[in-house]
Amino acid sequence: MRILILEDNIDRRQAMTICLKDRFPQYPVEFFEASAAMIKCLAAGIEDVALISLDHDLELIPEPGGQLVDPGTGVEVSDWLAAQAPSCPVIIQTTNSRAGHQMEDSLRESGWTVQRIVPYSGADWIYEAWSRSVRDLIVNEIPKSSRHPVQHETLL
Structure with a gap:
């Protein structure tokens, strides 16, 4: 399982990385600065996101x-x-009200689980609201077997 993030700001990327490494170190994180690159990645396979x-x-x-x-x-x-068929939760983080509502509405209408966060005060919103939403969505939306793969030992 991996986490994909469309975010171009280096300071926000660093704060997000800190939060994710602390809470979900088992998930690789991929950042994208451009929508086309993220769509290309998603089109290659979304089942492990x-x-x-x-x-x-x-x-x-x-x-x-x-x-x-x-x-x-x-x-x-x-x-x-x-x-696409809904396959994982989505967080929308933008101060652009019109676009944020458009993104949220289209995803919800298509059956995706969505949470919206309006950034505030530097990176504080990442440590407070965003990281909490990430935790809640992963804990509530992903089956436990996918969150923490169990390795079975072979008994001899």
């Missing part, structure tokens, strides 16, 4: 040579997910 966390507004990505590339938005990822 424990949780998805989506930001909406992403900063332009500087390319070598000075050009800026549009990384897309969280709505693009939520629209892609809404066309």
Whole structure:
């Protein structure tokens, strides 16, 4: 099982990594700065994803040579997910009210379990609200056998 996060801000990524390593060290975490890269990853296989966390507004990505590339938005990822069978919980973390509601509504209408968090006060929201939601969603949505794989010993 792994956790996938659309988040471009390095400080928020670091705070999220700290929270996840403390609470769920068994899950690899993959961060994405662009919606297309995350969708490509999801399209390759979503069955082993424990949780998805989506930001909406992403900063332009500087390319070598000075050009800026549009990384897309969280709505693009939520629209892609809404066309798929629900398979894991999703957290939406954005201050963009309109886009946040759009993402939340489309996912809920498609049967996904969704929680929405509006960021506040630097990274405090990650340590307080986001990490609590991650914990609750993983504990309540993922069967125990998937959360902590049990290794069986062969008796000789």
